[in-house]
Amino acid sequence: MDTFSTFFLLSLLLLFSCLSLSAAQNITQIKSDESILLALKSHITSDPHNILKNNWSSGTSFCTWRGVTCDSRRSRVTELDISDMGLEGSIPQEIGNLSSLVYLDISGNSFHGRLPKDICMHNNLQRLKLLNLSANYLEGDIPSSLYQCPQLESIDLSRNSFGGYVPAQIWNITLLKVLDLSENNLRGMSLSLY
Template sequence: MALPLLVSPLLLLFLLFPMTSSHSSSPPPSYDSDLQALLAFKHSLSLDPYNSLHDWSPRHSFCNWTGIVCSSRHQRVLSLNLTGMSLLGPISPFLGNLSFLRVLALWNNSFQGPIPHQLGRLSRLRILRLSLNQLQGPIPTTLTSCRSLQVLKLSYNFLSSTIPSQLGLLSQLEILYLGKNQLTGTIPPSLGNLSSLTELVLENNTLHGSIPIELGMLTQLKQLLLGGNNLTGTIPPSLGNLSSLTVLVLENNTLHGSIPIELGMLTQLKILYLWGNNLTGTIPPSLGNLSSLTELALGKNTLHGSIPIELDMLTQLKMLHFWGNDLTGTIPPSLGNLSSLTILSLGNNKLYGSIPIELGMLTQLKKLYLSQNNLIGRIPPSLGNLSSLIELYLDNNKLYGDIPIELGMLSQLRKLYLGYNSLTGVIPF
């Protein structure tokens, strides 16, 4: 029977799908409750630019709708995946009625407004991916009721307020992405209870305070990204316990103190970014134990002392970035053994002595930055062997003598800075 035309669409929605409070008892699980929840979700959208949900109609089983996967036995929704469809509007709280849901993936859309606290009713939920949207407001503490949650990705939104300490109750959690938001407050020490965690990404927020030593208990952790915040204090030596760690990014904070020698125990580490802090002291020779390291960035600190010769053991290294410190001593000739190196940045320090001819063995090198030091002597003709070089910065030193004609063999070179030295002779044709 057709409904009277006098019933408004908004009134009809509330008649069909009454809102339930997060504190009230949920209706008995049924196929019909899933159908109503999905239709309410579609109705709440303000824009579906590609008509991606054109087949979302009661005329067909919702198990055949775009983005839906159902259980074969009960015909209940197990997965709702609408990734990258440019959908606009709020996330409907009625999704909290999909009581069998295990995967909710709405990332890379234009969803706005808060994350509905009703999602905390999804006790079977394992994966929640809402990144790359325009979501606002706090992270609902009700999500900690999703005790089966393994993946929680909320990055690249406009979420604010603090990180709920209750997230430490999600004992099954393996991946936690909260980066690129507007989160404030401190990093909850309770995150150290997430013993299954393999990836923790909190970068590019406005978090402050120190790095909790409790994070050193996350022995399964492979990636720890805390860069781009306002973190203070020292780097906890307990991070040296993270024996599975492959990526450690603490860049662009205001951390101080020395680099813990315990980081030299992270033998699986491939990327270590500590640049852009207020770190002092010397570069620990123990970093030479990081045999898997491909990128080492310690620039823009106030580190002093010499470059440890032990770094010549980092044979997998592709990027070595020490620019903008107070390093002294000479450039170790043994750096010429780092045959995989593509970027060597030692500029804006207080290095002295000559440029080692051994740097000419770095045939994969694309960028060589040695400017703003106290280097003396002649420019080694061996640099002409760097056939992949695109940028060469030797300016603001005390180099003298002729410009080697061998530099003319650098056919890939785009930038050549030799100014503010004491070079003589002619410019090679």
């Protein structure tokens, strides 16, 4: 076999290996998105209209689940809008691993407990532009890791029970246009910039 044929054959083999690896990684990410949504469903303690119970099941594509929007090219979750569904439960830490998420709206429900403190850490939610958690029963501190979501344009945490101080890091979100923290138990700004 001449040098050109050997080079061509090795190039094809390398290309095939890269494509196979990329496809396997995409399948893993898709399965991961589904498992994150199922983790959220498992944290729902009340679904009075059976919206998630009857619709969110592993027997159907999660991209067809109510409140879930995926990008058409890679089948990754880009929007999660489960607002005003009467849901009760807590927000699992896994929600921060929806790495293609742009829009998250769980407003107008009865979610309680704390917002995961590292929701935006470790390059999580790097594409997130809108975060609406208003009109729930969330409590505790507002996570300082929110500043690590660099694309955030709108944060609505109003009408909850968040306490403590507003983390000063929140002002490091350079694209932020809307910040609504009204009707909480906040005491002012934190001065620590860690």
